[in-house]
Amino acid sequence: xxxEEKTISILKQxxxxxPDYNRFTDxxxxxxxxxxxxxxxxxxxxxxxxxxGRVSSFWALGQAVFGTTLLILIAxxxxxxNQNLKTSYVIDKAIMDEQDAVLxxxxxxxxxxxxxxAYLNSPKLNEFDQINYEIENx
Amino acid sequence: MDxxxxxxxxxxxxKAGDETALTRLYNDFYAxxxxxxxxxxxxxxxxEDLAQETFLRFFQTLQKYQYRGTTPLAFLFRIARNILIxxxxxxxxxxxxxxxxxxxxxxxxxxxxxxxxxxxxxxxxKELPEAEQEAVTLCYINDLSYSEIAxxxxxxxxxxxxxxxxxxxxxxxxxxxxxxx
Numbered sequence: 001x002x003x004e005e006k007t008i009s010i011l012k013q014x015x016x017x018x019p020d021y022n023r024f025t026d027x028x029x030x031x032x033x034x035x036x037x038x039x040x041x042x043x044x045x046x047x048x049x050x051x052x053g054r055v056s057s058f059w060a061l062g063q064a065v066f067g068t069t070l071l072i073l074i075a076x077x078x079x080x081x082n083q084n085l086k087t088s089y090v091i092d093k094a095i096m097d098e099q100d101a102v103l104x105x106x107x108x109x110x111x112x113x114x115x116x117x118a119y120l121n122s123p124k125l126n127e128f129d130q131i132n133y134e135i136e137n138x
Numbered sequence: 139m140d141x142x143x144x145x146x147x148x149x150x151x152x153k154a155g156d157e158t159a160l161t162r163l164y165n166d167f168y169a170x171x172x173x174x175x176x177x178x179x180x181x182x183x184x185x186e187d188l189a190q191e192t193f194l195r196f197f198q199t200l201q202k203y204q205y206r207g208t209t210p211l212a213f214l215f216r217i218a219r220n221i222l223i224x225x226x227x228x229x230x231x232x233x234x235x236x237x238x239x240x241x242x243x244x245x246x247x248x249x250x251x252x253x254x255x256x257x258x259x260x261x262x263x264k265e266l267p268e269a270e271q272e273a274v275t276l277c278y279i280n281d282l283s284y285s286e287i288a289x290x291x292x293x294x295x296x297x298x299x300x301x302x303x304x305x306x307x308x309x310x311x312x313x314x315x316x317x318x319x
Contacts, residue, residue, distance in 0.1 A: 014259035
């Protein structure tokens with residue numbers, strides 16, 4: 001096999017990557033799922049993408065002074081404070097549930113403005129009302 | 139390419155709101171759409187979001203879709219491509235908390251070696267000009283012909299062939315430089 005053939009082979013091998021179907025197995029039925037949304041939540045049709053607000057004032061000020069890495073730590077502290085209960089809840093759960101990730105699939109933070117967002121685990125959709133309830137009643 | 143027995147009938151049933159047909163369309167075409175987006179989007183999460191959005195838009199516009207003797211994959215790629223372009227104008231730089239705080243979530247479907255290979259290829263593709271990235275991805279990841287790619291991206295076959303050829307040359311150099319060949 002020459003170098004060009006090997007290059008093509010690497011590409012084709014990479015093309016075997018599969019979607020994580022566990023997140024999408026109920027895609028069609030979820031299109032019809034009606035889940036009551038609370039403020040700040042967006043129904044993406046597949047699972048729920050929840051925006052947990054942002055820490056923009058700290059972000060704008062601190063990014064210039066401290067840089068991104070430290071700002072993430074600051075965001076973490078701010079988000080864990082009582083000023084942002086929803087973020088606090090998810091981050092606390094993120095730590096507590098590290099082993100089995102029962103609540104969320106991914107927890108993301110924007111390096112641009114400190115917005116925090118989580119993708120909830122789709123098999124947990126049926127329990128989402130309960131999760132809402134817990135979020136609202138911390 | 140996925141095997142579809144009778145795409146015309148499948149589309150007809152889906153247009154009539156048959157949930158099984160919709161599911162079948164999703165199951166048959168999700169993977170190639172995802173692969174295209176995986177190598178073109180910023181990361182896995184974005185690729186999944188965009189793939190989902192592609193199907194939502196496809197299902198929403200299904201009534202207008204006209205069967206022309208081929209599978210709807212070209213139509214889906216066109217939707218995915220438009221969504222990707224739109225997203226490029228408004229995307230943010232998201233990172234996972236787990237990356238920053240050391241939490242290690244393993245994707246369930248792909249073995250580590252395969253995932254690493256795919257990531258390595260994606261990094262290599264990012265080194266290429268946009269047009270070459272797209273051409274070589276559609277050609278070797280999605281297994282489309284020059285003619286199909288030309289139709290999709292609105293260029294002639296010769297331009298596609300040249301873009302793929304240039305991309306392969308650059309990738310070969312990248313792989314050699316990184317001791318992968």
